[in-house]
Every structure is written in structure tokens, then in C-alpha cells.
Amino acid sequence: MGGTESKQAHQRLRSASLNGVTLPNSMELSFDPSWSKFKLHLLNSSSSEPVYTFNLPEGWWGSLILHSGPTADHPPLAAVRNTGKSGMGNLVTLPPLRPGQEVLEEKISRRRKGWMDIWSFAVPVPVRDQAGEKATTRVERFEWVSTGGKEVKGLHEWGRGWKLRRVAASHHTDAYADKDWDDDEKDGEDAAACEYERLHADSEVLAVWADAKGLNIKKAAKFEFVNSGATGELGEAWALMAVVSFVRVWQRYMQIVVV
Structure with missing residues (x-):
């Protein structure tokens, strides 16, 4: 994982809680104006006020820590560390679902x-019972897919962006769950992508994001929860994972830009 600050953040997450985590349905990601501190801020789009801060204590290529407030002085709420031989794997640590349980560790x-x-x-x-109460939980898979479709047009940013969708049970696979960035599954022909999109055409889109135009420190990207992703019915862990994965994917592509 590397870095004292990153190690401390992962330890502190054991006593953190998902209770009270509230994420606006529309957020903007911005740089710290100094650039030297490698901090990112999530702003509420409706008020432009910072609500959460991401810290990159080891720079662009290191860990990513989400703090539970507008500054890095607030306690950590989630963290992502590099894994695998190449150091390009992504392991996310989230607070326990309930007090006394272990932290959640999920790979991107x-x-x-x-x-x-x-x-x-x-x-x-969450899985609700017949009375509509949260009775238990089940693990589901979700995926960010690059798109230039109608889902991202309303973000008023670049023409292309990303959509987060639920993976239908019939298409669920863990065959790629342990792959790193440099150990991708690659299909050489565009026909493979078209066929994949056709199979997932009915998958519900739950969130979208897109980059801002150029390296704009005031507005790096815009994110929105949509459809049932905006209702809260998927729970705090899912919402937090959606936002953390969005910023981690953005960070990975920024590593290419800033090299």
C-alpha cells in the first residue's frame, strides 16, 4: 500500500461508520488550487460548496483517501490502495456495514x-422483505462503461463519459475479478464491444460522470446519480463505492495525462 498516511487511514476505517453518510445526487470534482497538495474536492452541484475531500498522499500514482468532510482533517470514510505485482490493481476499503463487523474490501x-x-x-x-424493510443484504456486481450516449449528454461536459450500470444476473461473471490494469481482457474487434452492449442494453443505468473540458482546476469532472441510484434504495455502501470508483477511474486516466 505504501505511505504512513495511507496505512493509518485504512486502520481508522475499522472504527468508521456508514451511518449518516449522505451524498448529493449531483456533484462536481475539483482540484486543490495549489496542485502541490494533490487533493480533490467533491462539491455539491446545487451550491458549489465542498462536501467531501479526496487526498492523494503519495501523488497521482498512489493511494486515494476519501475524508468525511470538506478538508483532509476530517476522518477517513473510504480508501483505495494499489495491489498486484504491477501495483495497478485497486482495492477499496469501506467502513463496516454495521458496528462490530469487519471493514468491507472490494476490488475495482x-x-x-x-x-x-x-x-x-x-x-x-439491501434486500427488502415484503413489508419493505431492509431484512438482509446480497452482493451484486456493477460496472462503469465508457459511453457517448444520451446518459451523459445532460452533464454539459465532453461528449463522452461513463455510465454505471447493474450487471444482470445472466451476465454475471467473476472471471475478471482479480485482474490488474495491465492484465486486461482484450478483444481486438469492435464487434465484440457492440455485441456486449447489445446484451446489456436493458441494464439499468444508476450513475453517470464525464470529464470537464481541459485541465480545469475548478471543475475536473461532474457526477450524477440517476434512476434508482438516486433514490437511496441501494444503500450507503453502494453509493459510497459508486463515488469512490468514479474518482479512482478518473485518477487512473489522469496518470496517463500527467506523465
């Missing part, structure tokens, strides 16, 4: 279908 895995990048993760979501 990357693969490619033709021209299409896909980043996926699994996370527990």
Missing part, C-alpha cells in the same frame, strides 16, 4: 471489449 477491476473500457466492482446492497 478493469477489462476491455474492443474500443470499450469497463471497470467493475461488487458490493452488498
Whole structure:
């Protein structure tokens, strides 16, 4: 994992809680104006006020720590560390679902279908009983897919972006769950991507994000929860994982830009 600050953050998450975690449905990601501190801020789009801070204590290529407030002085709420031989794997640590339980550790895995990048993760979501109460949880898989479709047009950023969708049970696979960035599944022909999209055409889109135009320190990217992703019914762990994975994917592509 590397870095004293990163190690301390992962230890502190054992006593953190998902209770009271509230994420606006629409957020913007911005740089710390100094650049030297490697901090990112999540702003509430409706008020432009910072609500959470991401710290990159080891720079662009290191860990990512989400703090539970507008500054890095607030306690950590989630963290992502590098894994694998290449150091390009992504292991997310979230607070326990309930007090006394272990922290949640979930991987973000990357693969490619033709021209299409896909980043996926699994996370527990609530299962409601007949009375509508949260009775238990089940683990479901979700994936970020690059798109230039209608889902991202309303973000008023670049024409292309990303959509987060639920992976239908019939298409669920863990075959790529342990892959690193440099150990991608690659299909050489665009037909593979088109066929993959056709199979997932009915998958519900739960969130979208897109980069801002250029390296704008005031507005790096915009994120929105949509459809049932905006209702809260998928739970705090899912919402937190959606936001953390969005910023981690953004960080990975920024590593290419800043080299």
C-alpha cells in the first residue's frame, strides 16, 4: 500500500461508520488550487460548496483517501490502495456495514471489449422483505462503461463519459475479478464491444460522470446519480463505492495525462 498516511487511514476505517453518510445526487470534482497538495474536492452541484475531500498522499500514482468532510482533517470514510505485482490493481476499503463487523474490501477491476473500457466492482446492497424493510443484504456486481450516449449528454461536459450500470444476473461473471490494469481482457474487434452492449442494453443505468473540458482546476469532472441510484434504495455502501470508483477511474486516466 505504501505511505504512513495511507496505512493509518485504512486502520481508522475499522472504527468508521456508514451511518449518516449522505451524498448529493449531483456533484462536481475539483482540484486543490495549489496542485502541490494533490487533493480533490467533491462539491455539491446545487451550491458549489465542498462536501467531501479526496487526498492523494503519495501523488497521482498512489493511494486515494476519501475524508468525511470538506478538508483532509476530517476522518477517513473510504480508501483505495494499489495491489498486484504491477501495483495497478485497486482495492477499496469501506467502513463496516454495521458496528462490530469487519471493514468491507472490494476490488475495482478493469477489462476491455474492443474500443470499450469497463471497470467493475461488487458490493452488498439491501434486500427488502415484503413489508419493505431492509431484512438482509446480497452482493451484486456493477460496472462503469465508457459511453457517448444520451446518459451523459445532460452533464454539459465532453461528449463522452461513463455510465454505471447493474450487471444482470445472466451476465454475471467473476472471471475478471482479480485482474490488474495491465492484465486486461482484450478483444481486438469492435464487434465484440457492440455485441456486449447489445446484451446489456436493458441494464439499468444508476450513475453517470464525464470529464470537464481541459485541465480545469475548478471543475475536473461532474457526477450524477440517476434512476434508482438516486433514490437511496441501494444503500450507503453502494453509493459510497459508486463515488469512490468514479474518482479512482478518473485518477487512473489522469496518470496517463500527467506523465
